[in-house]
Amino acid sequence: MTTRTRIIGWIVALGLIALLPLLPAPIGTPFHMELGIRIIILAILALSLQLLVGFTGLVSLGHAAFFAAAAYFVAVAAPQDGPGSGWWLLPASVLCAAVLALLIGMLVLRTKGIYFIMVTLAFAQLVYFVLHDFPLFGGSDGTYIYFRPEFAIGSWLPMDLGDATHLYWFNVLMLGLTVLILSLVLRSRLGHALIGIKHNEQRMRAAGFRTDLYKLASFVIAGAFAGLAGFLYATQHGYVNPEMASWHQSANSLMMIILGGLGSLPGAVIGAITFVLLSEWFQAITRQWQLLLGGFIILVVAVMPNGLVGGLASLRRGRARKSVAPAARGNTEEVSS
């Protein structure tokens, strides 16, 4: 895929997503907008994890800690008696997640492979229990945010987050921003270096890269965008609880990017959409919906080792012509650089 078709693809996809509230009754309802926002938030979380797992090769099982940190920051820092200003709550909550990622990253990045997975999990559990046990955070019930943050310019509200449609578009905007920044990062020298580290860290060190700092940068950027997802979650629900930091949340995000395709930004979004829609659908069918969802994921991994995106790409390739250099395309965006 050339850069231009990729950009057009994103614009078309985001445009279609943004149209949802304008659709007629059976679809454009508040229920569907709420579902859409949920998907978008989880897509941003999956995108942030994709940078870490799919492009840097660091498999983390504790990513939800940063998601929860930013959401709790909003809950604790937002005023009780009126809407807080989003102009500072948004960047400050993202910064809060980034700082936590910096602190945790400096410790966990001393380990590799399976140990890295376990240590990230351990730190996320630590965050979980801090949120669970400190009275400030409201215990296992969590805590409420009574007013949605406002993005006011003087007395003008260009986006009134109290309005369902505006809130939806605000989330679409943030998704677009996330995709834009992560795409730029991946296109830049930083992104190329991260991909190099994913494939061969030893060689990167031999060439003269401080790979430890690069991995930390990836960890912090991923944490920051997880924080953005956390801010959006807190804004939408007006409620946070420790389950946001639970390892289920981390594992779900991991499953989304595996489902969609590792090493692909569209993969993260498609993974999140598929994951949420399927769980909705399966929950409507049966109580044992997790069995169906798990089965589906196993099926995808078995049949399409490169996830849904990789599977779609090889389908298209197979239809175009069977024998054209498969290695040259691969499943990931990184090859086409």
Next chain:
Amino acid sequence: MSAQPRDTLATRQAQPASAALLEARGLGRRFGALQAVSDVSLSLAPDAIHAVIGTNGAGKSTLINLLSGELAPTSGQVRLMGEDVSRWSQPRRAQAGLGRSYQRNNIFPPLTVRENCRLAAQAHAQRPWQFWESAQACAQSQSQADDAMERAGLTQMAKVPAAGLSHGQKRQLEVAMCLATNPRVLLLDEPLAGMGPEESDRMLNLLRGLRQGHAILLVEHDMDAVFAVADRITVMVNGAVIASDTPDAVRANADVQRAYLGEHA
């Protein structure tokens, strides 16, 4: 036998000792009970190929790892351009002009040959904070990569994913990636391993071309190749240096003959 006097190349050529680009002084590495490298001293002069030969397990690769900074020495010192770098990390030594290639192919398999080289070259123009600028826009790393591919004879393969190269081409890419970082000192770990005669000749020509402007440490099993290109040869047995001299002198050395012929003949 272990403690050879310091390399006398410099004195013989009437140069000051500091002219050595890379120097090992009494370098040693112990893994538990195994002394993999013991008390190795050698110095790499500019514009010269210094070969290190020895039987399997003689400690040649460990020596390269010590010099490049991948392993910390348990004793001794590494000096790069007169400076003690023994405690420097590998990336820091690489930044200072020390490049290495690996015995086993150690490349970025899914990336194109050009991107393999460009990424190595990017080490000297990192600017990770410029996230809005495309990596392809970095003219310095592009031109260094093109130059390295040209020297290694890989220009034709620039757009091929490295995984699709033949074994010999991957060996060439190993060296090209090392060159792309624009080093003063090259540590080449068996660049000829597994190559056919034609590819070998090509690589030897490349090495001869690189002599000018670089100090090269060549670890190699192919004796014909070593004696054809080396200006100086160090022979290691069981982690220690038993001889370090010109090729002719090494060929005539009784200890070397015993070490090689005694085990193999």
